[in-house]
Amino acid sequence: MKKVYKLLLALSMCTVIVGCSDGDDTADGEKTLKVGVIQYAEHPALDQAYEGFIDGLKDEGYVDGENISIDFKNAQGDxxxxxxxxxKLVNDGNDLIYAIATPAAQAVAQKTSDIPIVISAVTDPENSGLVTSNDKPGGNVTGTSDLTPVEEQIDLLTQLLPDAKTVAVMYTNAEDNSRFQADLAKKAIEAAGLEYTEAKVSDLSQIQQVTQSLVGKVDAIYIPTDNMMAEGMSTISMVASENDLPCIVGESGMVTNGGLATYGIDYYNLGYLSGVQAAKILNGDAKPADMPIEYLAAEDCELTINKKVADELGITIPKELLDKATIIEE
Structure with a gap:
């Protein structure tokens, strides 16, 4: 009987030890929260939105591997x-999901109305069907908008290219985000007294052909914040530079990859703001339904100029712009 008792006692202790090693608990017994991340594509702007999100969470006390577990997935633009x-993220029972870019946000929002979703790099969440209104989302989705200062970007185009008369707006026609900005660009281009034309793309394989089709027909290309265009920016810039066709773009990552210039938002700061929002939800201090979509302030926009591209195209940058710009020379 003593042997049986000792055996039962040993088994009981093993059960307790196994129970205490549950991966959902931290060392002090608190529950480890699970955060799923879905990023639509891999390019600098969206990568920065993810990095900012992680740092925003960290500064609010949530550290991956300590009190939260982050499951990052990238759709690679497919x-x-x-x-x-x-x-997968919904079925895994995440406590919160962070969705970067409109297609990613729409995909996950269609799968759950219960798990809180924080979005980023979505130009107009209301227009994209993600929230009831940007001021009062009303459901399980909130986040940040990457609406860029389109008018200011077209104004930048006129300053850098005073002789331009016809501008093509090149964008992905399947993205709500891009169509919304293309409409804004059309109004701004026509208000500036320039002629507007569209160049729509539906697949990465079409980018080179569509860019080539603009040669000799337009004086400049305007490209908004667009995931497919960002992925294909090196191809666009290759064709454009060979044919002396300058590109004013929606964000700084595109400038690094061959665009001439932008006046745009900082995606790291945008992601950071989303991280702070997520922390409030995880804390139980706020609910997505009551959290307005947030925007970066105008002072967070940055002028970025690719000096190497400007020199290749024979474009002289006004000193007043050079003095306040981030210059890329590689």
């Missing part, structure tokens, strides 16, 4: 992949 990732 239109069919976000749905698969969204299904």
């Amino acid at each position: 239109a069919s992949t976000p749905e698969t990732i969204a299904n």
Whole structure:
């Protein structure tokens, strides 16, 4: 009987030890929260939005591997992949999901109305069907908008290219985000007294051909914040530079990859703001339904100029712009 008792006692202790090693608990017994991340594509702007999110969470006390567990997934720009990732993140029972870019946000929002979703790099969440209104989302989705100062970007185009008469707006026609900005650009271009034309792309393989089709027909290309265009920016810039066709773009990552210039937002700061929002939700201090979509302040916009591209195109940058710009020379 003593042997049986000792055996039962040993088994009981093993059970307790196994129970205490549950991966959902931290060392002090608190629950480890699970955060799923779905990023639509891999390019500098979206990468920065993810980095900022992680740092925003960290500064609010949430550190991956300590009190939260982050599951990062990237759809690599494949239109069919976000749905698969969204299904997994929802089925895994995450406490919160962070969705970067409109297609990723739409995919995950269609899969759950219960798990809180924080979005980023979405130009107009209301227009994209993600929230009831940007001021009062009303459901399980909130986040930040990457609406860029389109009018100021077209004004920048006129300052750098005073002789330009016809401007093509090149964008992905399947992205709500891009169509919204293209409409804003059309109004700004026509208000500046310039002629507007569209150059729509539906697949990465079309980018070189569409860019080539603009040669000799327009004086400049304007490209808004667009995931497919960002991925294909090196191809666009290759064709454009060979044919003396300057590109004013929506964000600084595109300038690094061959665009002439932008006056745009900082995606790291945008992601950081989303991280702070997520922390409030994880703390239980706020609910997405009551959290307005947030925007970066005008002072967070930055002028970025690619001096190497300007020199290759024979464009002289006014000193007043050079003095206040971030200059890329590689």
